Amino acid sequence: MVSFSDVEEALERISPYIHQTPIVTCEALDDLVGTRLFLKCENFQKAGAFKFRGATNALALLSKSELERGVVTHSSGNHAGALARAAKIFGTKAYIVMPSNSTEIKKAAVKSYGGQVTECEPTLEARLAGAESIQKETGAVPIPPYNHPHIIAGQGTCALEMLKQVGDLDAVIAPVGGGGLMSGTCLATRQLRPKALIFGAEPSGADDAFQSKHSGTLIPQTNPQTMADGLRTSLGDLTWPFIRDEVDEILLADEDEIRDIMRFVWERAKIIIEPSCAVPIVGLIRRFAGVAKKPSKIGVIISGGNVDMEQLPWMKKI
């Protein structure tokens, strides 16, 4: 369904609109893992997350008449902001169905990009119904957050860029939510560094990819319990085969580790990362503790930096 050439074409297509994000290194982090990490900083991407890549690619592939109808999605998180911002660039309208319990800051971000927010009850049924109703009413084109070939190809441009910036990585790692970023990462890495290890990382409290990979069948995520709000979703039928066939291992991270490493990165690397970005780093620390033979250069995809500054994980609740 999606191939490496789709990723290559996506990068050419979206390059005028995206930031080529930098690679950041941090000795203090290297010391924790015991090898060299190269952080691909999508927290510096437009709209604050890699999601802008997929959204931009999807919009760039719409016809003029589709763009005239607008686009619609349901999301409480980074896809909402990314789609709204990309829609503004392509001069189309973004209808975003957001659960009523979305944070004010995320609703404000969507609105600031000109997105039209419709609030709904915080259930999957209400979200789907909301999006479907808008679609019927306006003819807007649905742009799903990850289970779509154009989205997967767009997210793959992140690893593609990273592998061009640091040519000799012998392992890469990305967090796994719905699997769009992970699938694209597999496509780019398998083509350019066929022998590199490919790791995925998940919170222990939302470990559907880990469970699915170990059982050999797609097990949906139910009742996720994690502060890593980008990683609570289930794999899709397009992303699951990449996890099953291309990812070497899924690494896990517990909540207290996610909190501590997120804070460590803020304090030492001086960059704002969201909780989801700490998950791969924790996974690597655990995976390579006491292991003599480690990959010597690991590419780590830092997925985003959208954080509610009022609600930091290490802040005491009042």
Added chain:
Amino acid sequence: MVSFSDVEEALERISPYIHQTPIVTCEALDDLVGTRLFLKCENFQKAGAFKFRGATNALALLSKSELERGVVTHSSGNHAGALARAAKIFGTKAYIVMPSNSTEIKKAAVKSYGGQVTECEPTLEARLAGAESIQKETGAVPIPPYNHPHIIAGQGTCALEMLKQVGDLDAVIAPVGGGGLMSGTCLATRQLRPKALIFGAEPSGADDAFQSKHSGTLIPQTNPQTMADGLRTSLGDLTWPFIRDEVDEILLADEDEIRDIMRFVWERAKIIIEPSCAVPIVGLIRRFAGVAKKPSKIGVIISGGNVDMEQLPWMKKI
């Protein structure tokens, strides 16, 4: 006392030890000021602040016998950590007198670099007495935080690098505490971009440079009231002439503005800056609000990123 060639030589001397920090841009910030800002990110410098440049330059200029005796300073802030880290590199001992009310995180940082912390009462007298006593006992060489030619030359390497990275700046701005960074910035800018405007920036609650410049005499800072903990110190006799003769204007920032812009940078630029770094940005926003003719490219020195994550300015006190 200090010249541009001292800055050039300092850069050559310290280059093997420091990070050449990146320039970061942020459209959302540009929109606030109404022109293009180029952030020279010393928050990514070793030990988290530009202070590492001056400390490294000062240590590199010590003789072997001086290095054998060690170095001593009193500091509650970034100079302490920077000197300890530089001392480790040069294989010498750093004795740091820290007031007992220094944050635990700053004491921990100094210790983690191998610095020897001596606590004292939180008064200037106790700090001076503590440092003098160590100096007599050990023969350690005093390395002051800013009022020293080698420190000024070292801090000037920051603007020198920035002007090499972005050649056509027509204004530069730096925060003013003791004036070491500002003095070095003047030296580099006047040489390389003689027509560029040079701005300094201060909190309204610690405006000794502003007051001094307007009165034409050095007025020491007494009872500073600001969250910008790097900017509470007084100018020295070596730094004051640069403020008087080379800086075009000192811009001011109030506490609520510092807090809001610090948070804005975290949220939008996704980098950790300390309160002192918000001061020049606020100064520029105020200075150019409603002004039609603005500099088209302004270099902004982001001085550091050492923040106590438990004590963020927008966190409610419990």
